[in-house]
Amino acid sequence: MPIHSLSDINSLIIKEKQYSVTVPGISGLSVRVSPNGKKTYYLRYSHPHLTGKRPKMMLGNVEDVSLYEVKYQAESILELVAKGVDPKARHQQEKTNKYAHLKNAPFAEVVQAWRANKIAGRDKGKANRAAFSESTLKFWDLCLGYMCQEIGDLRMNDITSEIILTVCESIQNNKNQATFVGASTRLYTEKVFSFAVARGLCDRNVAVDTRGELAPANSGKHLPAITKPDKFAHLLQDMASFNGASSMTLAAMNLLPYVFVRSIDLRSMRWQDIEWDNELWAFSPTKGEGREDMVSHLVVPLASQVIARLRDIQAITGHNEYVFSSMRASSNAYISKAALVQVFHRLGYKDVQCAHGFRASAKTLLMEQPELRYSDIVTELQLGHRIKDTHGGAYNRLDEIETRVQMMQDWADYIDRLRSDTSSGN
Template structure:
């Protein structure tokens, strides 16, 4: 099959799996169609120096670049190849060179470059997110703003671990008791230095030496969570019988206890990340990006009860990218954090249970209840925490998967039994 013009491309329909269709006129040029409806132009060419190798370059999305421009771009690339130049190598060199002016620049300048790079990668990468949320951007600016006010005018190679630690300790010791902000400021400062070292902008990531020297981000008051079976049963019943919200919000709320992931990961759940055949949901936790204590990928076994709920949701949002897609005119493509926060307040559980609290509820009950009694390692793996074995190696995303599959089904059966028992009581 070959397409000749934009009308032909627009007529290409989505399938269960992504596929490519050749574009007439230029050898190796094609359009790739994804299950979520996205379409991108690609060019595959013969490597000028390595026989048999045919690299592939993404030339743009159909909404961002015209077919005429794509063909011109493809012809220019093929012209370079014919002269013995690898276009990918040129592109990579341009990426390196664009930061050359920041060699040993000030912290303020490099931190802004880090932020700009993160924004650009989110738009161009595979995360499928439209952009970082406004709250995320504000938190970056808050944390790095503290650091820039204190050391923003210092050159990267002149900054020491002691200087970074002093700034972060001052944040944690201020009158607001900002433990979390101080720890997060240290983390983001380390990210800025990592960005700089990788691009040759400074000699060393001195922020690494501050690890473990501050009060951790989760110290202080814990988020509210119910961990007693009878109280948890009452909560499940109240959630199940509550009807004063949209179907999408109610389904998200009632699915949360079964999977006990972070609110942001549940709310941004994508249909394409669900493996229906193996009953698995695999994704990259948003809060795990760059965190040394959390996994970058998480596999959540889906109990039969969860599969049934998700099948029911397909008639509502199956045509959308996100399972819990926002139906309002909003920049957020899925339901907001405030939506779940408010629903627990309306249920009467303010200061007793929050969306994030189901992680603590599940871990405690899974380890303590006689009919469950799962180990700390298995529950921590399912929570997406990075842990080490006795030899110092980190468990990977599929470790203990068979046990976790059984655990998640046992957990679903357990909380169903709790809810049913609670409803039968007078």
């Protein structure tokens, strides 16, 4: 008997063998009745590419889907077939890629998907990693909010690197915004595009082409700093092999890249400020006193390589107050600024790299290198900066400390790899 209503379906008797009954009006649609009493909608269709093949799709159980709904679903599938699309392959693709509906979607929609995916990924691994802090989420929204305001309605494949760069430059040129906000907006836009490309939502990551085209993310002070991995590797190798200075100056010079604090804070480092058990260095930055843009107390996680270097130095100056005590008969309790300045001049890096420049080097490389990719907010915290335009004085000296501990170890491992990479000289 033909199927015209739910009553007709309910009246189908159960037999010892499975059988099917046609639903009139929709070619290939039927109700299958199983010996266990289960009744299921199926659709057979002519494969759009394979002659003679008629695949079958299950459209749902009778108790879950109405006859009206299943007819509409079947008609939609047959329309795809008429257009040369295999609906079974399409269904499988959508099943494996939950973001398929966002293919070439507006930028603002993909941003929301990226954000939700990041949060969900961190939540799944909560046993090992802390959830993103409220300040981190707010900073994402600040940066990507600027981009969405300008290009949120543009579809992913219509956005060009020129468009992205123009928006980021306008942020950096806004006197009410810090330089790093524009740089961070560029970085997060690149991450959104990377997310989209990996899931087939757009053709390519055009934001990659904007790398290195903005003012550095550190600040408006243009002190010389190397931010390219190959050149940074050369610098590290030159520093490691240099011996034209005192032992304390050399020790300070080679420790500086690992901690990227200001020269004065490293030179005046005190043994009593090192927490050996926790592998932390806690101190009050010299330039943090009375400044709204700087924290008054900074915690620097010490990577295993840093601990090892400090233990070596402790054998020499551990009886003194300062780690880098002056070994010469002078009024200086610790090595002078001039000593570090002269080292980089002698190395041939005048106007190329200075002691302070390691802060910019670290920040840029930590944010942009694929194997690192730490957020702007975490790097800013480690530099001892307040993000005045978004959070004011809300930060605590231990904010994001777990992430910062991991970041500093990853950074130490990264620069050790660069230093030992002999191919960088080619």
